[in-house]
Amino acid sequence: MSAIAGVLVTAMVTPALAVTGLAANNSIGVFENLPSYIKPDALSQTSSVYAKNPDGSDVLLASFYEQNRQTVGWDAISQYAKDALVSTEDPRFYVHGGVDVQSTFRALVGNVVSGGISSGASTISQQYVKNILVQRAEAITDPTQEAAAYAEATAQTTDRKLKEAKLAIGLEKEYTKDDILLGYMNIALFGGRVYGIQAASEYYFGVAAKDLTLPQAASLIAIVNEPEALRIDIDAEHTAANKARRDKDVLASMLKEHTITQQQFTDAVATEVTPKITEPSTGCQTAVYGAGFFCDYVKRIIEQDPTFGASDEERQHNLNTGGYKIYTTLDMQLQAKAFDVVNNYVPYSSDKLDIGGTFTTVQPGTGKVLAMAQNKTYSEDPESDPATSTAINYNTDFAFGGSTGFQPGSSFKLFTLINWLQTGHSLGDIVNGANNQHFTASNFTNSCGGTVGEAGYTAGNDAGETGARASVLTQFEESVNNAFISMASKLDLCDITNVAKSLGVHRADDTPLVNGPYGIVLGGNEVAPLTMAAAYAGVANKGMYCSPVAITNITDANGADVPAPQTTCTQAIDPAIASAALYAMQGVVQSGTATPANPYDGTPHFGKTGTSENEKDVWLIGGTTKLVSASWVGNVVGDVSIRKTSVAGAGSGNVGSGLSRLYMWKDFYKQVGDSYGGDAFPAPSRSLSSGQSVTVPDVSGLTISQAFNKLENAGFTANDAGDEDSSKPAGQVSSTNPAGGSSATKGSEVDVFTSNGKLIKLPDVTGRSPGSALSLLNGWNVTTTLSTDAGCKNNTVLSQDPATGDYNQSTTSVALVVCK
Numbered sequence: 001m002s003a004i005a006g007v008l009v010t011a012m013v014t015p016a017l018a019v020t021g022l023a024a025n026n027s028i029g030v031f032e033n034l035p036s037y038i039k040p041d042a043l044s045q046t047s048s049v050y051a052k053n054p055d056g057s058d059v060l061l062a063s064f065y066e067q068n069r070q071t072v073g074w075d076a077i078s079q080y081a082k083d084a085l086v087s088t089e090d091p092r093f094y095v096h097g098g099v100d101v102q103s104t105f106r107a108l109v110g111n112v113v114s115g116g117i118s119s120g121a122s123t124i125s126q127q128y129v130k131n132i133l134v135q136r137a138e139a140i141t142d143p144t145q146e147a148a149a150y151a152e153a154t155a156q157t158t159d160r161k162l163k164e165a166k167l168a169i170g171l172e173k174e175y176t177k178d179d180i181l182l183g184y185m186n187i188a189l190f191g192g193r194v195y196g197i198q199a200a201s202e203y204y205f206g207v208a209a210k211d212l213t214l215p216q217a218a219s220l221i222a223i224v225n226e227p228e229a230l231r232i233d234i235d236a237e238h239t240a241a242n243k244a245r246r247d248k249d250v251l252a253s254m255l256k257e258h259t260i261t262q263q264q265f266t267d268a269v270a271t272e273v274t275p276k277i278t279e280p281s282t283g284c285q286t287a288v289y290g291a292g293f294f295c296d297y298v299k300r301i302i303e304q305d306p307t308f309g310a311s312d313e314e315r316q317h318n319l320n321t322g323g324y325k326i327y328t329t330l331d332m333q334l335q336a337k338a339f340d341v342v343n344n345y346v347p348y349s350s351d352k353l354d355i356g357g358t359f360t361t362v363q364p365g366t367g368k369v370l371a372m373a374q375n376k377t378y379s380e381d382p383e384s385d386p387a388t389s390t391a392i393n394y395n396t397d398f399a400f401g402g403s404t405g406f407q408p409g410s411s412f413k414l415f416t417l418i419n420w421l422q423t424g425h426s427l428g429d430i431v432n433g434a435n436n437q438h439f440t441a442s443n444f445t446n447s448c449g450g451t452v453g454e455a456g457y458t459a460g461n462d463a464g465e466t467g468a469r470a471s472v473l474t475q476f477e478e479s480v481n482n483a484f485i486s487m488a489s490k491l492d493l494c495d496i497t498n499v500a501k502s503l504g505v506h507r508a509d510d511t512p513l514v515n516g517p518y519g520i521v522l523g524g525n526e527v528a529p530l531t532m533a534a535a536y537a538g539v540a541n542k543g544m545y546c547s548p549v550a551i552t553n554i555t556d557a558n559g560a561d562v563p564a565p566q567t568t569c570t571q572a573i574d575p576a577i578a579s580a581a582l583y584a585m586q587g588v589v590q591s592g593t594a595t596p597a598n599p600y601d602g603t604p605h606f607g608k609t610g611t612s613e614n615e616k617d618v619w620l621i622g623g624t625t626k627l628v629s630a631s632w633v634g635n636v637v638g639d640v641s642i643r644k645t646s647v648a649g650a651g652s653g654n655v656g657s658g659l660s661r662l663y664m665w666k667d668f669y670k671q672v673g674d675s676y677g678g679d680a681f682p683a684p685s686r687s688l689s690s691g692q693s694v695t696v697p698d699v700s701g702l703t704i705s706q707a708f709n710k711l712e713n714a715g716f717t718a719n720d721a722g723d724e725d726s727s728k729p730a731g732q733v734s735s736t737n738p739a740g741g742s743s744a745t746k747g748s749e750v751d752v753f754t755s756n757g758k759l760i761k762l763p764d765v766t767g768r769s770p771g772s773a774l775s776l777l778n779g780w781n782v783t784t785t786l787s788t789d790a791g792c793k794n795n796t797v798l799s800q801d802p803a804t805g806d807y808n809q810s811t812t813s814v815a816l817v818v819c820k
Helices: 002-012 016-020 026-032 079-089 101-114 124-138 143-154 158-174 177-187 197-205 214-225 236-256 262-269 292-304 312-321 332-345 409-422 472-477 481-489 493-502 517-521 529-540 575-591 657-671 704-713 770-776
Strands: 047-052 058-064 325-331 355-362 369-374 544-546 551-555 569-571 606-611 617-623 628-635 693-695 717-724 733-737 743-745 749-755 759-762 781-787 797-801 805-808 813-819
Touching (some): 047 292, 047 332, 058 292, 079 177, 079 214, 079 236, 124 143, 177 197, 197 214, 214 236, 214 262, 236 262, 292 312, 325 332, 332 355, 332 369, 332 657, 355 529, 355 657, 409 472, 409 481, 409 493, 409 529, 409 606, 409 617, 472 481, 481 517, 493 517, 529 575, 529 617, 529 628, 575 606, 628 657, 704 717, 704 733, 717 733, 770 781, 770 797, 770 813
Parallel strands (some): 047 325, 717 749
Antiparallel strands (some): 047 058, 325 551, 355 369, 355 628, 617 628, 693 743, 797 813
């Protein structure tokens, strides 16, 4: 009783005592020993993720929160709501000093009678203090400590009421009445996870707090008294209870305090409580146009960036409470089209295979991820519909979406092509892509170490690819496997790997790249589509690679900038090399394996197709100088041939799954992508496109090693083409293709043939007698016919076939014509 009396005595002399901080007398010593100041903490606020419309306006993708709250300023709240709160909860708010003596005395009498704290007569300032303490408790991450702090902040005890009163008095020394009222309206609970007047207005009525009508404002203020019992989003019973409280307490108090007229009161009471429940965009599954996967990518970036906290738990907590506004790189026009083409050509599911499809677009020069779509519905609970939903993002690495990537196949040949050009070769070099080539580990160099291939390695070409000797450009356009394995045998697999790494290529599971011929030349590494799109964008950007970036800027709850992850741009390859590679990839779209994807709309395009082993994944990567995309269709798990298993999308016109990646890419660029423009590709230098024409040295008669040295010193790549019938001693070089003395492009491959020594000179036996002729032809297979020519000399050889020359005695027949 003496403690409560101390509160009353102190409150009676406010504001004078509140300002001076002096005690009225010693009877309130207990009261005076309590803390006297509390500073409002930063409130838990909703963080939101935004994309961009073409006109620059923001599009809300999703929000994250523990408490659905949006802190607003004084002018952003309807005056009806302010008047309703003050009239109902604390009519003397603007005249007392934090504790209302009259109300406290009435409550004192009631509590004495009841023997407890059944009525607190709390002012708005006291309620604000209580809410601050509750918020502090709820911000504690340790569950046990949180529960203890919450119990202390809400306990119905004299000690808690004393502390609350003392802190309310201290609060009013530091802040204006309007500041306190605004703080309370932003912190108050409005049922469920809805906090603050702005979030409550949007959730319950679908309007901003500044646009609340009188009946709406009164309904919301009614909720504050008993948030769970009076919320209007559950059922008719709760809504009826809210209306009763609104009419009899809130509106009646407003009328009593003259903040509304009698007519306003009458009209408001006659208005039914009509909620318009507007669910907030909670979590990435609410993102439109399939952007849930991109949203999740952004969320994972935040959760892994030390900028936002020292631990995973702290970063997640800060995301859910920090009130961040996260502005992303996503272009909603491109995202909508990417979502459309994927869903048009790739079904959500199939009973033939676990089918997946993605389309990811990156901006060259900035690394901005502009679109990211896949053939599933993003869901944080994919078990609800496992056939069509997933939380795994096929576009990204395991760390940013749970996917271990897919084999890009021949789209990896770009890196071998680049290294080929870097080492003095050209697109005009002639290489052998025939299927009859056989390679062993000794054929390859790998200065990085690692497995380079099993003994007896043979790479098969796709059906229809003869792999005949042809230029590197032709072999690239037709994507001939053996041609590139042959090229790689003349290079260092380590250098090819480093080219890929310089363009940001890495395995999706974060293990080292497998750098053998299959892994690094033919694309046997599992890589994310986003990684491949960014690598190709680096080539399109004159060889300057920019790492993918999904966020443009972030602001905190106060509007201050927060450091956002930035792209890193490095000159990965020489611009001249990049130009030559683009030239080669332009041919792939114009006349090569990607021809069906060509939009034929006047915009220059480049690209490279890829098919993994067993045809379980098919790709097309490329685009323009403005947009680069990776289009992938394949097995999420399993090893079913995409080309041999026709799985058509909902609107694909029965285009088989093997062609889906091409038509997705074509439709995207033709319908939307090319409206963003695209510059002409610079022509490569002649030395890179055609090469330098030089004379092939004559190496006949040399040993194979001598011939190789001489040809390589002249700038050619020598290839052991095996032996052939020749009159030269076995083991000596018998001929080359191109022949010695002819002109060929420097860096071209020269086939070197060695003699098997089987050719010997066939003698001329014409004019000899048959016996003499047969003696000279001993060892040859001879056939004889008689001539009917009356004029020839009897018993002589009239003619022979073949005539004299070098021939293989074991395989050559000599036909003689003898006169009678």
